[in-house]
Amino acid sequence: MPSLRSFAATDRFITEIADPATLRPGYVLIGDEIFLYDRCRRAVLSTLIPPDTRDFSLHDIDLAETSIFEALDRAQTPSLMAPFQVLFLRNLKTLYGRGSKKEEFAAIDTYFRSPNPQALILFVADHLRIPTDLRKMDYQDKERFERIRETLGDWCGIIELARVDESDAIKWVTTTAESRNIRFDPDAARELVDSLGADMMLISSEFEKLLLYVSAPAPAAPNNAVILSGAHSAQPKDPEESNSATALPSFQPPVSTEAPQTPPLARNRVTLGDVETMVLAAKQRSLYELTDAISAKDRPRALLLLHGLLNASDGGEDAAIGHLYMLARTFRQMLIISEKNVRDPRAIWQVLWQGFRMPPFAAEDLIKQARRYKSRRELTRAIRLVARADLELRSSPANKLLVLERLILDLSTEPKPTLYKPSHQFAMEL
Template identity: 20%
Template sequence: MIDIWKQIEKMQFSPIYLLYGIESYLINETKQKLVKNVLTDEEMDFNLANYDLEETSIEVALEDAETFPFMGEKRLIFLHNAFFLTSEKGKQRVEHNLSKLEEYIQNPPPYTILVIIAPYEKLDERKKITKQLKKHASILEAKKLNEIDLKKWVLQKVAENEVHIDDDAVDLLITLAGTNLMMLSAEIDKLSLFVGVSNSIKGETVENLTSRSLEQNIFSLVDKVVHRKISEALRIYYDLLKQNEEPIKILSILANQFRLLYQTKELQRRGYGQQQMATYLKVHPFRIKLAAGQAKLFSEEELKRIMLLCADSDYQMKTSGMNKIMIIEMLLFKLSKSA
């Protein structure tokens, strides 16, 4: 991913790109880098085109790709929703003559950059067209970033803003803001503006200025419960209420966090590694790392008992008519005694 971006920024373009995966932010960021570096503002009206392959046949799009650019040196063509690269069924609204695309891949015109976008988790590797693209195209797999790649991405975003960030500040930023790239990007822009060009983002600045995600606030709440700091846990809870978070939503995420601790602990017992657990549970590896740290502070029996307490509170919210805010207050007191 980083290598493709560096090549684009150095104006080293491939005739064909394949962008696939479910991390839409990475796909959109790659598109923006291509537009910025391939075309001038004046050329965009004439040499930039977007096609939805669920609505338009590949033949029409390729005819445009084979047309000489007007008032410029390059054409940039985006082909969205290339569902024919997957094994998914039921999305085909138009017929595609894929032999035309196969011919294009073998001999792409030098004046066009063709970007094929498949926003799906997996491609069908058995298909001939998939094999050809994997062989001839520059490929970006837009998957959820692991911890190492996430840190690299943060460092690159910070560098693009012409500022620096301390190593400990990178870890703290990810811990506080979470792993959603759009939220992280917004936080990086805010921190960069605060410190100014050529200055450094330090841990203290991250601590004071970073907006916590709801999940991170729940993580912090659990941490306070674990260490029997009930007054601090309640303060986080009341802050969430001031932010108009619904008690039932807070309870749901709280229960999910304890469920994740239990699942992580059980999978660790079975010998799973961090990446294996992330894949199995379908959560970000960084969340698994944080959960593993908290799970060490509980026995399996304690976590089972806590999940039952959460389930009982959920039942009370939906059936008893009790004050929902008070139900969670009572739950937090019970949890602090169980921890």
């Protein structure tokens, strides 16, 4: 795999621990990129810890439950069961909480002045978020990062687990697939990375699923056209011959004259359609494109996107209720964004609760779509239209496609102003 800038820190770490001459007594894995952390951890286990001694040489310690004094004492004490020890110390933020922590850092300095050569300490600082561009790091995270560097940088190697750049993620997808003899189309790789917000943990999971999908052999078509030879002898010629106890059976087993069919080979190629079919976030992208056309009142594009969404669905029109659910959910999100007057994508996580948030790639687009609606009444009207279409679909209509097309046309049309007519009747919507 070619060297990628986003993987440079982990590549350097893997190279250092492989050579006893460059191995340092401690490292700080700083950042919340889980994919890169797992990459470092797997390298440590495969390089420094044999599988048969892993139970005695690997220690996962939570500093919120175990004091740093006890952890350092365990690292300083040689093990009788394993020649080398590795200690992962989590919750490093407890050392930088309230109080000066002078005794704790004094103990750390004392240990690293004379460390155990048969032990490796790995501090895990996953409470910091390091963006791809360090200039965009949050001010508070930057202060914490500098404090860790000042206190541990003299003794430990600092390994930055920053967010992976989108271009590097795309290259990782294509090159990793090529190493497994599978072609990953560039537009498919770009769609996979973009739809998952360059989250490498999600990308790697969906990547494995896609490779299994395209590398599995396709099911063989059933062969019903079987030509039988000797079929004329399957029925006895003489009725008396069949009643004779000594007559030999004249039935011959059917023999196929066609060559046996072998199952088709796997495609070993991932296309854009495969990503749109298998990855949920890519399906959601098509939905947000549909709501974008609806909010822009672009009726022709909205109808085209609707048909494309139905054609890409496994259930076709039968999945219409699921699409209506996502439409209603999206309009509810836009309603909250409009009511809270959200302008910055980072503020979305404050107004939308866990489980009701959109994918990261859609945050900015959804804010733009919500601002196209002039009032709360327009958004509530859209939600009512979706609810009415949902009721029609659950009533088993003759044509589900017509119901969906009418809904899209209604949503993409400017509401007509209604004159106020006084009435003595009141209705309450539930």
